[in-house]
Amino acid sequence: MTNGYNYNALNNTLTISAAFAKKASKVGSLEYNIILKLRKDFPELTIKQEEKREGKKSITYAQMEAFIALTRNAKELTAMFERVKKLSRVQPMPYKYVKTWFENLFPYYSEQPTFDADGYVIDPVTLPNMKSMVQEVAVANQTMIVEAKVA
Numbered sequence: 001m002t003n004g005y006n007y008n009a010l011n012n013t014l015t016i017s018a019a020f021a022k023k024a025s026k027v028g029s030l031e032y033n034i035i036l037k038l039r040k041d042f043p044e045l046t047i048k049q050e051e052k053r054e055g056k057k058s059i060t061y062a063q064m065e066a067f068i069a070l071t072r073n074a075k076e077l078t079a080m081f082e083r084v085k086k087l088s089r090v091q092p093m094p095y096k097y098v099k100t101w102f103e104n105l106f107p108y109y110s111e112q113p114t115f116d117a118d119g120y121v122i123d124p125v126t127l128p129n130m131k132s133m134v135q136e137v138a139v140a141n142q143t144m145i146v147e148a149k150v151a
Helices: 018-024 030-041 061-068 074-088 094-105 126-150
Strands: 005-008 013-016 046-049
Touching: 005 030, 005 094, 013 018, 013 030, 061 074, 061 094, 074 094
Parallel strands: 013 046
Antiparallel strands: 005 013
């Protein structure tokens, strides 16, 4: 529907976009005249507005940070998140890079969370690997600190 409307001769239906409908509401406009002509040619014409498409909702960096803050290892994971955001700057699609990292680490993000006794989100998927990941990040952060002091 590149011009804002689509006429289907099989079911005698005119489907119009919201923008086309708005323009057609002005008497004498091109869109108004198109509808007038089609109604004259096809008196039984049914006009309907195009259905809105539901886009995939994206998670924001703030939402990612808020979720990370609910994890037991929030401090380490937040540091990792910041490093991933920095690394993403050289990627062709920085947001997608960070989002992919987040979704790989928290594939259960969009599900109903389960909390432990201390109020932290329980990670049903990556919990067995989390300790080793956090240790790797801690070692990497210590290495960076030592390297920064030496330089």
